[in-house]
Amino acid sequence: MNVPLLDLKEQFRTIEVDVRRAVDRVLATQQFILGPEVDAFEKEAASYTGVAHAVGVASGSDALILLFMAMGIGPGDGIVTTPYTFFSTAGSAAHLGIRPVFVDIDPGTYTISPEAIEKVLVEGGPPGVKLRAIVPVHIFGQCARMAPILKMAKEHDLAVIEDAAQAIGSHYQMPDGTIRMAGSMGRGAILSFFPSKNLGAMGDAGMVVTDDAALADIVRIMRNHGSRPKYFHATVGLNSRLDALQAAVLRVKLSYLDRWHEARRANAQRYRELFQSAGLVESGHIVLPARPPDDGKNGYRPHIYNQYVVRARDRNALREHLKKRGIGTEIYYPLPLHLQECFRNYGYREGDLPASEQASRETLALPIYPELTPEQQQAVVESIEEFYRQS
Numbered sequence: 001m002n003v004p005l006l007d008l009k010e011q012f013r014t015i016e017v018d019v020r021r022a023v024d025r026v027l028a029t030q031q032f033i034l035g036p037e038v039d040a041f042e043k044e045a046a047s048y049t050g051v052a053h054a055v056g057v058a059s060g061s062d063a064l065i066l067l068f069m070a071m072g073i074g075p076g077d078g079i080v081t082t083p084y085t086f087f088s089t090a091g092s093a094a095h096l097g098i099r100p101v102f103v104d105i106d107p108g109t110y111t112i113s114p115e116a117i118e119k120v121l122v123e124g125g126p127p128g129v130k131l132r133a134i135v136p137v138h139i140f141g142q143c144a145r146m147a148p149i150l151k152m153a154k155e156h157d158l159a160v161i162e163d164a165a166q167a168i169g170s171h172y173q174m175p176d177g178t179i180r181m182a183g184s185m186g187r188g189a190i191l192s193f194f195p196s197k198n199l200g201a202m203g204d205a206g207m208v209v210t211d212d213a214a215l216a217d218i219v220r221i222m223r224n225h226g227s228r229p230k231y232f233h234a235t236v237g238l239n240s241r242l243d244a245l246q247a248a249v250l251r252v253k254l255s256y257l258d259r260w261h262e263a264r265r266a267n268a269q270r271y272r273e274l275f276q277s278a279g280l281v282e283s284g285h286i287v288l289p290a291r292p293p294d295d296g297k298n299g300y301r302p303h304i305y306n307q308y309v310v311r312a313r314d315r316n317a318l319r320e321h322l323k324k325r326g327i328g329t330e331i332y333y334p335l336p337l338h339l340q341e342c343f344r345n346y347g348y349r350e351g352d353l354p355a356s357e358q359a360s361r362e363t364l365a366l367p368i369y370p371e372l373t374p375e376q377q378q379a380v381v382e383s384i385e386e387f388y389r390q391s
Contacts, residue, residue: 001375003379006367010371022251023245026244026245029244033241034244040251041247042247052210053212056247057208057219057242058242059194059240060088064190070222071161077098078098079135080120081112082105083338086332087337099129099346102338103353104356105356111136111142131158133161140305146172147174159186159188160185162183164189168257170182173294191206193250198306205250223237225237225238225239259370263371265305268289271381280384287311308367308368309365312364315363322383322384325383330364331364333360336353366380
């Protein structure tokens, strides 16, 4: 049975009428850059995320760059972040001359370790680098442990910038029981609408979300060449504006997002049951994603499974086996950022961040998209079971 890692064609089939209507609405206006569609989507996304302000930009990477610029973080400054994430988290900082200071992850959730952050903050970071912010990544669809991160940031006078590119719609429970949305806890946060995301555009698109009105206003100016009013520039910004066509498509998809989340969560639960029934968990061949406490209680949604990532023995050989069976997989991420060639001058060596390095060697993403059928999931698990039975 053919099981793709992601089937956007099947998603489009279910929303095609709505999407074409939205696109036609933009075509009728012939207003393609910013404008009323972007304004409307910004309001809807801000409301969904639980923040006061949302600013649409060209990509998630640009959103990070714009936030750093708007906060005045630049050459000589440092951010504390994770090496187990997509490149743009650190690359956007390095682009501006900001030093990424990498710390290890929690091996159970793959999110940045607050204990590792604390160690760096106590030590003060690399010589000559002024730490300005902590950038936790809500990896694979679940939030980092934000309560201790926010506490440490306050104690050390650091900003918190959430990289929520993979986690729009996921919840985090504060110690007092308050439920917060990914992207609503730091001074600012970024979202990515890359097509493979749970909320994906039909091209590149991103967003800055924040409760800080002044910060949002600076980002709005900076995304448009630093211009306000038109042709007058008090600062140098970027050309990073959200297209109206993308905003129109995202408005349609946003109305479906929660039901897609629930379908992904149901698929994750089905995987859990299938893997356990097959004995693959008990044998230690497969380690399932950590399941947060109180998952599903009173609508609590701590994981929205942007990816479904397991640890697997003989990961690379298993992936080849699944490929031959027509089953799509992906490795996030085969080389952690602290070992990338472009960051060699930072002085990290293999063994410095062992949990991140081990995750890069062992993790494998399996299909989890909302339209995935029980029969397809059964085929995935049976193929994995077959591999370990033969090995």
